[in-house]
Amino acid sequence: MQPRVSAGTGSSSAGTSGRRRNPLRSEAKWGVLYALPALVVLGVFVIYPVGSIIVHAFTRWDGFTDPIFVGLKNFQTLFADQTFASALRNNIFFALSVPIQLVLPLGLAFLIHERLPGWRFYRWTYFLPAIYSTVVLGVLARLALQIDGPLNEALTGVGLGGLVHDWLGDGPTALASILFVFVWANFGYNVVLYLAGMSGIDAQLPEAARLDGANQLQVLRHVFVPGLRRVMEIVLVTSTINAFAYMFTYVFTITNGGPGFSTFVAEFDIYNNAFAFQKLGYACAMGLCLALLISFLGFLQIRSLTGGRE
Amino acid sequence: MGFLNARHRFGRILTLTATAAILVSACTGSATLAPSAAPVATPAPQTSGGASSAPSSAAPATPIAPATINLWLGGILTTATAGSPYDQWVQHIITRFKAANPGSDVKITLLPPDNGQLAAQVQAAFASKKVPDVMMLYSGAYTTTYQDGLLPLNTFVNATPGFYDSMNVWDISCANFDCQNGAGTILGVPVDSLLFVQWYRKDVLAKAGITAPATNWTDMIAQCDKLVAAGITPWVYGDRDGYTTSNMMTTEITSFFQPGDLQKVLAGTIKYTDPKFVDAFNAINELNTHHCVSPSSSTREQLDAANDIVTGKVAYMEGQPQFLPSFSSIRSNIGVSLIPYAGTGPITGNATNSGDNWVIPKDSAHPDLAWSFIKIASDVQAENEEITLLGSPPANKAAAANIQDPIVSYIAQQTLNDGMPILDSVMPNAAALVWYRELQQAFAGKVSIQDALAAVQQAQDQAAP
Numbered sequence: 001m002q003p004r005v006s007a008g009t010g011s012s013s014a015g016t017s018g019r020r021r022n023p024l025r026s027e028a029k030w031g032v033l034y035a036l037p038a039l040v041v042l043g044v045f046v047i048y049p050v051g052s053i054i055v056h057a058f059t060r061w062d063g064f065t066d067p068i069f070v071g072l073k074n075f076q077t078l079f080a081d082q083t084f085a086s087a088l089r090n091n092i093f094f095a096l097s098v099p100i101q102l103v104l105p106l107g108l109a110f111l112i113h114e115r116l117p118g119w120r121f122y123r124w125t126y127f128l129p130a131i132y133s134t135v136v137l138g139v140l141a142r143l144a145l146q147i148d149g150p151l152n153e154a155l156t157g158v159g160l161g162g163l164v165h166d167w168l169g170d171g172p173t174a175l176a177s178i179l180f181v182f183v184w185a186n187f188g189y190n191v192v193l194y195l196a197g198m199s200g201i202d203a204q205l206p207e208a209a210r211l212d213g214a215n216q217l218q219v220l221r222h223v224f225v226p227g228l229r230r231v232m233e234i235v236l237v238t239s240t241i242n243a244f245a246y247m248f249t250y251v252f253t254i255t256n257g258g259p260g261f262s263t264f265v266a267e268f269d270i271y272n273n274a275f276a277f278q279k280l281g282y283a284c285a286m287g288l289c290l291a292l293l294i295s296f297l298g299f300l301q302i303r304s305l306t307g308g309r310e
Numbered sequence: 311m312g313f314l315n316a317r318h319r320f321g322r323i324l325t326l327t328a329t330a331a332i333l334v335s336a337c338t339g340s341a342t343l344a345p346s347a348a349p350v351a352t353p354a355p356q357t358s359g360g361a362s363s364a365p366s367s368a369a370p371a372t373p374i375a376p377a378t379i380n381l382w383l384g385g386i387l388t389t390a391t392a393g394s395p396y397d398q399w400v401q402h403i404i405t406r407f408k409a410a411n412p413g414s415d416v417k418i419t420l421l422p423p424d425n426g427q428l429a430a431q432v433q434a435a436f437a438s439k440k441v442p443d444v445m446m447l448y449s450g451a452y453t454t455t456y457q458d459g460l461l462p463l464n465t466f467v468n469a470t471p472g473f474y475d476s477m478n479v480w481d482i483s484c485a486n487f488d489c490q491n492g493a494g495t496i497l498g499v500p501v502d503s504l505l506f507v508q509w510y511r512k513d514v515l516a517k518a519g520i521t522a523p524a525t526n527w528t529d530m531i532a533q534c535d536k537l538v539a540a541g542i543t544p545w546v547y548g549d550r551d552g553y554t555t556s557n558m559m560t561t562e563i564t565s566f567f568q569p570g571d572l573q574k575v576l577a578g579t580i581k582y583t584d585p586k587f588v589d590a591f592n593a594i595n596e597l598n599t600h601h602c603v604s605p606s607s608s609t610r611e612q613l614d615a616a617n618d619i620v621t622g623k624v625a626y627m628e629g630q631p632q633f634l635p636s637f638s639s640i641r642s643n644i645g646v647s648l649i650p651y652a653g654t655g656p657i658t659g660n661a662t663n664s665g666d667n668w669v670i671p672k673d674s675a676h677p678d679l680a681w682s683f684i685k686i687a688s689d690v691q692a693e694n695e696e697i698t699l700l701g702s703p704p705a706n707k708a709a710a711a712n713i714q715d716p717i718v719s720y721i722a723q724q725t726l727n728d729g730m731p732i733l734d735s736v737m738p739n740a741a742a743l744v745w746y747r748e749l750q751q752a753f754a755g756k757v758s759i760q761d762a763l764a765a766v767q768q769a770q771d772q773a774a775p
Binding site: 260271279 | 550606765772
C-alpha cells in the first residue's frame with residue numbers, strides 16, 4: 001500500500017519539526033493579519049456602535065444613568081410620534097428631487113463632454129459647491145435667504161419687490177430653500193461622476209451614431225445613457241441615501257429645524273432627541289428604524305435596477 | 311455574471327455603509343454603555359456657613375496648583391462676543407482670577423445662543439466626559455437636567471464662610487429646586503435675578519400722545535391701537551425661535567394661576583391644554599389681531615429685532631434686564647415697566663427667579679480652581695460690575711443693596727415681589743424646547759394653540775421618569 005502523504009504528516013526531513021508547511025494556511029494567516037487593521041476599524045466604528053445602538057434602542061437612557069430596559073416601548077412611541085412622521089415626510093420630499101439630480105447633471109455633463117464653448121468654466125463653476133463644506137453652503141444660503149438678505153434686496157433692486165418673501169420664515173419656502181441648496185450642492189459632484197463615466201465610453205460609438213444621422217439628443221439617449229447605466233445607478237442610490245441620511249447639516253445651518261418643526265428631517269429629530277432632549281434610548285430606536293428604512297429603499301432600488309439578477 | 315455580482319455587492323456595500331452611517335450619526339457617544347450609576351455624593355446636611363455676608367474671594371490658604379481652566383459660557387453669556395459688555399465683565403473676572411491664582415489662565419468657549427443647540431452641546435460633553443472646568447448655564451431645569459454630571463457644590467460652599475448667606479435666589483440652582491437653606495444639594499451658584507420686563511421708548515410713545523406706559527392689558531391694547539393709528543409699530547417682537555412668545559406666556563400665566571398651580575403643571579395634574587394657558591395665549595395673540603406687531607415678527611430673530619427699539623422704529627419691547635447695555639445710546643429715552651397682566655388671578659407677584667448660575671462638572675479637571683473662579687465671579691466687586699456692564703439685578707445681596715442705576719433698581723425691586731418661578735426655567739428641559747417651537751408656530755398662526763399646548767404636554771409626559 002502506497003503510503004499516504006498528508007499535508008500535515010509529510011515525510012520528515014532533517015532540520016524540520018516533521019511537519020510540512022501548508023501554504024494555504026500560511027496564506028490565510030497573512031490574510032487575517034493584513035485584514036486586521038480594517039477589521040479593527042470596522043469593529044470599533046461599525047459593528048460595536050451598531051450593536052450598542054440595537055441594545056440601547058430597547059432602553060430608556062439619558063446618557064448619564066444606567067439604561068433601563070423598556071422592551072418595545074420606544075418603538076410604540078415612535079410609531080405615534082407626529083414629529084418623526086412629519087420629519088420623514090420632509091425626507092421623502094427631498095428624495096423626490098432624485099430624478100432632478102439624475103437628469104440635470106447628465107445634461108450638463110453631456111454639454112461639457114461635447115466641448116460646449118466655455119466648457120471648462122462650466123465644469124469649474126458647477127463643481128465648486130461640491131468642494132465647499134456643507135456648513136459653508138448652509139450658512140451662505142441662510143445669509144442669502146434672510147428676509148433682509150441679498151436675495152430680497154436684489155429682487156427689490158430690479159423692481160420685483162412683489163416677490164420679496166420671508167423664505168426661511170415660512171415653512172413651505174424654507175423646505176424648498178433647503179431642497180434647492182441640497183440639489184445645488186450635489187449637482188457638481190454628479191456632473192463629475194457622469195463625465196468620468198462618459199470618458200469611459202468608446203469615442204467611436206457616438207461618432208458612428210452621428211454618421212448614421214443621429215442628432216445630439218439621440219446620441220445622448222441611445223449611446224451615452226446606456227453606457228452610463230452603472231453611473232446612473234450610483235447617482236440614484238447615493239442621492240436617495242443622501243435625501244434620507246445626509247440632510248442634517250443643511251437643516252441645522254439653514255433653518256435649525258424651524259420655523260416650528262416644519263423643516264425637521266429624521267436625522268435632525270434623532271439629534272434633538274439624543275442630545276437636546278436627553279432621550280438617547282429613544283433616539284437609538286429612531287436611528288434603527290431609519291436605517292432599516294434606508295436599507296429597504298436601497299434594496300428596492302438595487303433590485304429594480306438589476307431586475308433581481310445576480 | 312461577474313459584473314452583476316460586483317454591482318450587487320456594490321449596492322450592498324452602499325446600503326451597509328449608509329446603515330452604519332445613520333446609526334453612528336444617531337448614537338454617537340452611545341458606543342459605550344452608560345457609566346455605572348455611581349450615586350451622586352450628597353453632602354451631609356449642614357447649615358450654611360456662618361452669618362457673614364462678605365465671603366472671601368482671596369486665594370485659599372492651601373495654594374492650588376496653577377492650570378488653565380476651561381470656561382464655557384452659556385446662559386446670558388452666550389452673547390459675550392469680543393468687545394461686548396458681557397465679554398468685558400468676563401474678562402474683568404478672569405483678570406482677577408489670574409491675579410489670585412498666579413500661573414493659572416482661563417480658556418473661554420462660547421456656547422450657542424439657541425437653547426436646543428446649547429443643550430445638545432452640553433449633553434454631548436457630559437456623555438463623553440469631555441467637560442469644561444466651570445460653566446455658566448441657565449438656572450432651573452437647564453441646570454438640574456444635568457444633575458448626574460454636576461459636582462454638588464455644598465462642600466465648597468460650606469468651606470467658604472458666609473458664602474451661602476451672601477447670595478439671593480438660590481432655590482432653582484439646587485436639586486428639586488429647593489436649597490433647604492443650604493442643606494439641599496447645591497448644583498449651581500446663582501448669578502442674577504431674572505424678570506421679563508417691558509422696555510419702552512418715551513419719545514416714541516409721546517409721538518402718539520402717550521405719556522405713560524400701559525399698566526394693564528386693556529390699556530396695552532388701547533395704546534397699540536393708538537400707536538398704529540399714528541403710523542408707529544407698537545411692539546417689536548422677534549419670535550423666530552419662539553422665545554418672545556414664551557417670555558410673554560411665562561409672564562402672563564402668572565396672572566391666570568392660583569397659588570400652587572405651577573407645581574400642579576409640573577406634576578401633570580394641570581395640563582398645558584388647561585384653559586388658563588389658552589386664555590393667557592389668547593390675550594397675547596391680541597398683539598397679532600390688533601396689529602401691535604409687524605407681520606415679520608414670527609420670523610425675526612429676537613436680538614436682531616431688539617435693534618428696532620434702539621433705532622426708534624417701535625415703542626415697546628419685551629425683554630430681560632440684560633438688554634440695558636444695548637440701550638446706552640438712547641438712555642434718556644428708554645423706560646422700563648412690568649409687562650401688563652391680562653389675567654386677574656390671585657397671584658399678585660411676578661414670575662421671577664435666578665436667570666443664570668455657575669456650575670462645576672463632576673469630571674472637571676480643576677474643581678478647586680473652578681471654585682476659585684466662581685467665588686471671584688460672585689463677590690461684591692464682580693456683581694457690582696454686573697449691574698453696570700450687564701444691567702442685571704445681581705444675586706449677591708451686598709451688591710443688590712447698593713444698586714445706583716434707577717432702571718436696574720426698579721427691576722431688582724420687582725424681582726423681590728416673587729409670585730412664582732418662570733415656567734420655562736423649571737419645566738422639564740425637553741418640554742421647554744418643544745414649548746418654544748410650538749408657541750412660535752401658534753403665534754405665527756400655523757397651528758392652533760390647543761394643538762401646540764397638547765404637543766408640549768406630550769413632551770412633558772414623555773420626559774417624565
